Amino acid sequence: MSCPWAKIEKPEPVNFTDILSEEVARDLQAKEEKYIKKNETKFSPSDLEVADIPSDVLGAISNDDFQSDEVIAKMLQMQFDKEYDEHLKRSEEKFNGASKVSISFDNYRRAPLNDDFESDSEEEEIVDIRDRKDWDRYDSVQREFASIPQCGYKMQQDGKMVTKHDGVMSGRRNACKLLSFPPEFHTGDGENIDLKISNKVFNSLRVHSKHEQTRRHKIHDKKEEHATAVFGMDEYTRLLLYKMVNNQLLERVNGVISIGKEAVILHADSDPAFPFATEQLPKECVIKVFKTTLSEFKQRDKYIKDDHRFKDRIGKQTARKTVHIWAEKEMANLMRLRKAGILCPHVVTLKKHVLVMSFIGENHRPAPKLKDAKMKEADYIVAYDEVIQAMKILFDKANLIHADLSEYNILWHNKECYFIDVSQSVEPSHENAFHFLYRDCNNIINFFNRKGVPDIYTPDDLFNYITGCNFCDKVALLNLQESFKVKPHLLDKPGLELVYNFDKAWEKTKSGEIPIDTVAAEVDSGVVEPMKA
Numbered sequence: 001m002s003c004p005w006a007k008i009e010k011p012e013p014v015n016f017t018d019i020l021s022e023e024v025a026r027d028l029q030a031k032e033e034k035y036i037k038k039n040e041t042k043f044s045p046s047d048l049e050v051a052d053i054p055s056d057v058l059g060a061i062s063n064d065d066f067q068s069d070e071v072i073a074k075m076l077q078m079q080f081d082k083e084y085d086e087h088l089k090r091s092e093e094k095f096n097g098a099s100k101v102s103i104s105f106d107n108y109r110r111a112p113l114n115d116d117f118e119s120d121s122e123e124e125e126i127v128d129i130r131d132r133k134d135w136d137r138y139d140s141v142q143r144e145f146a147s148i149p150q151c152g153y154k155m156q157q158d159g160k161m162v163t164k165h166d167g168v169m170s171g172r173r174n175a176c177k178l179l180s181f182p183p184e185f186h187t188g189d190g191e192n193i194d195l196k197i198s199n200k201v202f203n204s205l206r207v208h209s210k211h212e213q214t215r216r217h218k219i220h221d222k223k224e225e226h227a228t229a230v231f232g233m234d235e236y237t238r239l240l241l242y243k244m245v246n247n248q249l250l251e252r253v254n255g256v257i258s259i260g261k262e263a264v265i266l267h268a269d270s271d272p273a274f275p276f277a278t279e280q281l282p283k284e285c286v287i288k289v290f291k292t293t294l295s296e297f298k299q300r301d302k303y304i305k306d307d308h309r310f311k312d313r314i315g316k317q318t319a320r321k322t323v324h325i326w327a328e329k330e331m332a333n334l335m336r337l338r339k340a341g342i343l344c345p346h347v348v349t350l351k352k353h354v355l356v357m358s359f360i361g362e363n364h365r366p367a368p369k370l371k372d373a374k375m376k377e378a379d380y381i382v383a384y385d386e387v388i389q390a391m392k393i394l395f396d397k398a399n400l401i402h403a404d405l406s407e408y409n410i411l412w413h414n415k416e417c418y419f420i421d422v423s424q425s426v427e428p429s430h431e432n433a434f435h436f437l438y439r440d441c442n443n444i445i446n447f448f449n450r451k452g453v454p455d456i457y458t459p460d461d462l463f464n465y466i467t468g469c470n471f472c473d474k475v476a477l478l479n480l481q482e483s484f485k486v487k488p489h490l491l492d493k494p495g496l497e498l499v500y501n502f503d504k505a506w507e508k509t510k511s512g513e514i515p516i517d518t519v520a521a522e523v524d525s526g527v528v529e530p531m532k533a
Contacts, residue, residue: 081110171196284359330423340398367413403436406443429484
């Protein structure tokens with residue numbers, strides 16, 4: 001290299017990594033000297049516990065000529081682990097405090113205790129479970145029992161004879177047989193115990209286990225059946241619905257409309273290709289599934305015990321058969337209402353406790369109940385007149401009393417009122433019929449009073465308008481009730497005479513109001529009025 005003042009020798013090439021390492025080393029050394037001067041202390045490897053530092057690290061530290069990044073990293077990591085463990089220990093003491101129940105953080109330590117399995121000072125030898133010959137006591141007991149020959153006994157070395165009925169051997173075998181019991185039968189863990197169970201105790205446990213398992217299955221099935229029956233959709237009901245779909249009566253069952261205490265109401269679409277339809281089926285249908293498990297059967301007896309159509313069939317019936325009669329009663333009442341000209345659902349079919357009717361509503365949207373309908377003042381007036389007239393027609397022409405009439409059982413559709421839920425409806429001959437009618441009058445009048453309908457009846461006036469008698473006149477009501485009790489179908493009963501007004505029915509037949517071939521059917525159903533006393 002040339003220079004005007006002197007000759008400069010060419011410098012030797014130096015690796016850039018070495019230059020950088022030296023600069024870093026000098027920087028670290030300067031910081032360390034500054035730190036030592038500030039604290040007037042000097043770091044020494046003795047600050048760490050000698051037992052915590054491996055021998056190779058100690059040798060590297062003691063030898064000033066030895067330089068290794070790995071050893072230095074190990075030393076720093078060990079120092080960090082020690083500081084972390086001390087911090088964890090302080091956190092544990094603070095967390096537990098004066099509590100009688102303490103929690104240990106040993107699992108979170110960087111250097112867990114007692115983990116040196118390769119220490120020479122360990123006296124116990126770690127035995128692998130796979131090296132054990134008899135790791136399952138059941139196998140060893142079975143081999144011991146199988147060692148007895150077919151003769152049933154064997155001679156031991158001490159001259160003692162052991163048979164297959166030996167108490168010790170049989171007891172151990174019975175203890176191992178406990179493993180075959182159901183999982184829910186708790187037998188405990190006797191693997192490390194020489195457990196012996198006599199034949200008498202084992203047989204008792206086995207019988208008890210079988211009884212408990214059978215009882216548990218019965219309870220489970222009963223609860224499951226009851227849970228589905230409460231919602232009306234048990235296995236038997238689903239089978240009936242499947243048959244209706246397979247027979248092309250229904251195209252599909254869409255879902256639940258409402259769930260009541262006595263039945264579940266489903267929406268369905270009828271199948272237009274039903275081959276056995278005598279008349280056109282409604283496009284949308286309602287499926288009323290009566291629940292097969294009800295707690296109020298005793299209360300329902302008062303609605304059905306005096307009904308001549310079902311009186312002979314009420315007796316020692318099962319719950320399911322009683323529900324079948326209840327569904328049949330609603331079907332018969334709906335047919336009476338429809339024949340009398342009262343707006344109500346049209347019956348499509350009845351299968352056991354599943355009643356299929358026409359849907360009151362449009363486009364899968366059911367018509368609202370009278371209590372939920374959004375109506376104007378004029379609509380309430382129209383609804384009041386319709387309900388009053390329908391109650392009158394129900395009593396005079398259909399020979400029925402609703403017995404549960406309220407704003408909850410009247411639907412408002414196309415500005416008209418439809419009566420529903422007539423399964424509890426009774427005839428006037430029922431002993432409590434007029435009490436039911438007076439209750440219906442109270443419900444209707446109270447509802448329309450709350451809606452502000454002007455110039456309406458009182459409950460007593462409405463009762464008098466329907467029956468022609470005052471509710472307080474017990475004698476007149478008793479005579480009126482007696483006039484409904486004698487029916488043509490009771491002719492074969494001893495001591496009863498026919499008081500049916502044949503002349504009135506014959507006049508209706510001659511005038512063409514009813515065909516002559518339907519007189520008998522109307523008499524039996526109660527549509528034709530009996531002779532009033």
